[in-house]
């Protein structure tokens with residue numbers, strides 16, 4: 001099966017080493033529309049290309065970028081940096097809100113949200129022919145506000161209409177991943193087509209097992225976001241979950257941005273390759289398990305017909321320029 005990247009369709013088997021949750025660029029939408037002089041797009045472009053070249057040199061072939069409405073999605077910008085770096089970049093559609101819907105959608109039937117997302121998948125985003133490869137939706141620790149539930153249900157319906165998978169932003173506080181699964185399942189979503197994002201923010205292995213046992217993937221996707229949880233406990237949890245047999249359910253990433261408009265240090269997008277994978281190897285997580293987390297699981301999320309480990313796929317982490 002082919003999946004849509006910003007440069008067109010690519011065979012899912014050719015995606016190679018994949019970072020499942022990174023942002024090319026995040027910028028505030030009202031600020032950048034109303035005060036464009038505050039944003040230097042050319043500088044951002046050269047900065048992003050420089051940083052993505054480091055990611056590509058570390059052996060990454062593909063990035064899933066869940067930047068959507070509310071986070072400054074700009075698919076022309078993403079396409080230009082993909083052209084410059086040769087990376088496969090998959091972009092998303094979705095209605096990102098942690099509390100209330102944007103007014104336009106709040107006052108209209110849910111079908112308007114569904115149709116907007118379906119159009120992004122089937123026709124193209126922002127007047128381009130660049131198609132969304134997956135859906136993004138968010139629920140924070142506060143849980144389901146009425147509008148967050150509407151966004152979740154609309155996302156489920158867009159998924160059922162298009163077949164592209166779902167990635168969530170969740171909080172392990174209050175076991176929000178399970179709540180998201182309840183809502184999505186009630187709409188008829190096969191939970192194996194869902195990544196519950198930010199699962200790595202907790203060390204509660206019982207909770208993680210509960211989420212994974214319902215079929216979803218776990219986004220262990222915020223390495224280096226140490227203000228929420230330090231890298232060591234994040235890594236410990238991945239080891240414990242792998243030992244418990246869940247390597248076929250986890251994806252490792254950093255949720256970093258090459259360029260972001262908040263005043264914050266830029267976090268590295270190669271920490272997983274440079275630090276996490278070698279440490280996992282030292283701690284007994286096998287090559288096959290590491291390959292699942294970096295290469296194969298994302299393919300199964302995108303294309304359910306892909307077997308857990310495809311014997312025909314010879315891509316291997318050790319093929320990366322920097323062997324890990």
Ligand SMILES: [Zn+2]
Nearest residue numbers: 021023066255
């Ligand atoms: Zn993110």
